[in-house]
Amino acid sequence: MQHEIHNKPDFASLHITFDEGDSVVTEAGAMMGMSPGLKMETNMKGGLMAAAKRAMSGESVFLNTYTASESGQRLDVAPASPGDMEHVALDGGAVVVQRGSYCACTPGITVDSSWGGWKSLKAGEGLIMLHCSGTGDLWLSSYGAIHCEEVDGTYVVDTSHIVAFDESLTYTVRSIGGLKSLLFSGEGAVCEFSGKGRVWFQTRSAPSLAEFLQPFRKLQPKN
Secondary structure, three states: OEEEEEOOOOOOEEEEEOOOOOEEEEEOOOEEEEOOOOEEEEEOOOHHHHHHHHHHOOOOOOEEEEEOOOOOOEEEEOOOOOEOEEEEEEEEEEEEEOOOOEEEEOOOEEEEEEEOOHHHHHOOOOOEEEEEEEEEEEEEEOOEOEEEEEEEEEEEEEHHHEEEEEOOOEEEEEEOOOHHHHHHOOOOEEEEEEEEEEEEEEOOOHHHHHHHHHHHHHOOOOO
C-alpha cells in the first residue's frame, strides 16, 4: 500500500494506492473518489456498544471499509472540515484522538471510544474520546494546519486546538493566569501535558471562528 497527502495544509486530501487484498477503514462520508473495483462494506465496528460510544463522542456510528480486489486500485479521501491531514504510524502504541479528528486507518488499528473523565468535559471536549491502538497506519484531520510537538517534560495547549496525543502523556485542565486573564485575555481553559510523547494541535479553532462570525449573523436582514 502506498499513500500520499496532497494539498497541505489548507485543503488536505489522502490518496491511497492499494496492493491486492489491502483494506482501509474510513469515517462515513470521507470518500471523494475511488477505483470502480474497490469493495466497500459499511458496518458498526466493535458492535452496538462501541457504536453508541462513538455517537456520544460526536463521531459517526458507521464506518466504511474499502478492500482492493486487485493491485493498483485507488481511494481518495478528504475530511469534512477545511484543513490539514497527518499520517501516524503505530507499532503497538496508542493515540488519543479528539472528536472530529479521526479520518481513516488500516484494519490493524482498533478504534474505540474511551472515557475521558470529567476533566475532558471541563476541557470542552466531551466525556468520550477516541482511543486508537495497535499496529498500522492512522490518518488524522484538523481544522487548519497540524503541528506535532515532541513533549519531554511539560507543554501547554489550548483545549480547542488539540487534535491528538500519545497515550504516554498525562494531562490536567486548568485556566491560564489569574481571574483577570481568564475574563479578558481571550484565552479559556488549557491542557498541560506531562511526560514524554507527541501532541498534535491545529492552527485554527472552531469556537473562535464561531465567535468571529457571530456579529455578522446579527447583520442579516429578517424576512
